[in-house]
Amino acid sequence: MNAHPNESQTQLPLAGRHAVVTGANGGIGEAICHELARHGAIVTLLGLDRAGLEATRDRLPGRDHGIAVADITDHAAVAGAMAEAAAARGPVTLLVNNAGVAKSAPLVKTDPAQWKLMLDVNLTGTYNCIHAMLPGMIEAGWGRIVNIASTAGLAGYAYVVPYCAAKHGVVGLTRALALEVAKRGITVNAVCPGYTDTPLLAGAVDNIVSKTGRSADEARAELAAGNPQGRLVKPAEVANAVAWLCLPGAEAIHGQSIAVAGGEVM
Structure with missing residues (x-):
């Protein structure tokens, strides 16, 4: 793994913090891992693709990052993976x-x-991971939980009813849990991206192409048009x-x- 050459890990604001990022292989997940590691966190990358997770981990700045292979829809598997990660790299x-x-x-x-x-994936998986890691945060008296929801958790979109329902659930979970832990040194927030230039978006583009006959460029332009800035969001943002x-x-x-989301939802 790469060492960060110009910054001492102990001088970084998240030095000593152990972060778990789910869906860490590629796209938004990889960008989040990189940004947290850049600020000094030790990151456990959780997902299903071991080879992909290992490749992503090896591109991160800093040292001592690890991977956890688990299905977030499996409550027991998540709990076991997080216990192993905490034993190896410290409390999450x-x-x-x-x-x-x-x-x-x-x-x-x-x-x-x-x-x-x-x-199961978008809502119950979020619950499973929080349920596994919240007790340790409460014991430590400090924690940060960030749920990646979507503008679909703030508005309605046609043809993605289950996705909207799940992401609205994530926003509701975020708000309710925030009230529960407000005095425990833990913050709980959601980040709601609009259409973001990721491999997941490529699937949406392919779906539009197959169903409408539009070109891939036309499909991407259609998705970007919902953003008042006229563009797709970048994972780094x-x-x-x-x-x-x-x-x-x-x-x-x-x-x-x-x-x-460039002003798509206000």
Whole structure:
């Protein structure tokens, strides 16, 4: 793993903090891992693709980062993986629930299996990870939980009803939990990206192309048009918002759902 050549780890604002980032392989997840590591955190990258996680880990600044292979929809697996991560790298006091999945279809063509998948990954997976790591934060008297929701958690979009329902659930979870832990030194917030230039977006583009006959460039332009800035969000911009919520000085930002979407949602 790469050492950061010009900064002493002990001088960085998140030095000594152990962060877990779910869905850490590529896209927004990798950008978040990089940003937290750049500020000194030791990161455990959680996901399903061991090889991909290892490759991402090896690109991070700093040392001692690790991986955890677990399905976030499996409560027991998450608890076990987090116990192992804490034993190896110290108590987890930073949690970023980034893992997610999105599929589109009219509601009448959304079968129960697809509905369940959207809620299991996007909402129950977030609960599973918080449930595993919150007791340690309470014991430490300090913690930062950042849930990656979506502008779909703040507004409605056609043809993604289960995804919107799940992400609205994540926003509600964020607000309710924030009230529970407000006096325990723990902050809980959601970051809500608009359409972001990631591999997940490529799937949406492919879906538009296959169903409408538009070109990939036309499909990307259609998605970007919802952003008043006329562009797709960059993963690094989402990561910057996450890091800010974890850094000293953001203690009063609590129970918020922050849109990173160029003004799409106000």
